[in-house]
Amino acid sequence: MLERVRDWLQERRQKLDLFDETLVARQDNPLYLMGPMLYYFWLVTVVTGVILMLWYEPTTTGAYTSIERIQNDIGRLALTFLGRPVTLGGLTRGLHKYGADALITITFLRIYRMYFLAEYKKPGELSWMLAFLGLILGMVSGITGYLLIWNQRAFWAAKVVLTVPVYFDELPLIGPLKFGSMIAFLFLGGPAVGQATITRFYALHFGISLVLLILVEVFFQRTRRKRINMSLFPLALFMVMLVVISIILPAESGRRADPTKTPLPILSDWYFLALYQYVKYTPPLWAGLGPGLLIGFGLIVPFLDRSKGRRPLERPFFTVVGALAVIYFLAFTALILFNIAVIERDPFLIMNITLVVLALGLFWELQYRRRRRQAAAAGISPPARAPAHG
Structure with a gap:
């Protein structure tokens, strides 16, 4: 058993794509520039984040003030936009955001x-799982x-997010263990959002990027692959775009956090x-179970989809599931953003x-497989499939 797992990992590791680095031949297609762009924007975020750490104060009394100072006072330039001064601190924060x-x-x-x-199909399972x-x-x-x-928006947003793990306590079997409450307390550091929370979030925010960056660099050192398979021109263009957006739409600070005043809606x-909209719609049990099931489905989808085709129409049920996910993501976002949901209906x-829709997708899948079997029995060759990942 262990040997089979080791062989499986060895085979997938040879085709492992962290940033589409084995798909250079396809990069005349913009879809396959996403990997290099991902790595590039990640580096921009990490570098600017480290710079911001020099002036940021991770305390409940000093955090907001330090953000305002970074935005408005650090590195003033002889440049204004719409009456606002442009600062190097503000540019750095804009690039980070x-x-x-x-x-x-x-x-x-x-x-x-x-x-x-269907790039999650063999041998792309590991690439998909790591991407997810x-x-x-x-x-x-x-x-x-x-x-x-x-600020107000961030404080209450974090408070809502940290209620989601508590809903796992409603689940059978693991609920009595209070596993969800332990996760929430681990992030909160106490009974409510406060200094311990901001300390933990500060450490996690930096630590996640640091650990991932080290692991990624170790991978690239071992494989000798090129990190960014893009020319200098698009990289410079992306940087110019970020700078322009940071000047035109500077990162906002909002109002200082006030635990006594709840903003509506919480965004x-x-x-x-x-x-957020999903949590508003569902009872506590499903508020915790839903995200967990979604994450679980995402991780194991390579092993659930046993169809041989890679085109969307060759695996109807999974295409329908993916389309529903996109539609609900956009619809739920719009509903809470414009505050137009009717919770009772x-x-x-x-x-x-x-x-x-899922039933129709399943029916479509069964019909497609039946037609494939009939075509195979009649000796009709199916259309050529898309090339395998990598």
């Missing part, structure tokens, strides 16, 4: 590409960094908004629509 947004966006798009093109874990860790790093601003960074409609 928008670089992180670009990082998460590219990670999402790359996950969707890998899913809909990278998305989860990126989102965790994002929410930990978000709290460090210590976080864009990639958590759908989760929407969950029932969403559940029924989901069940009907």
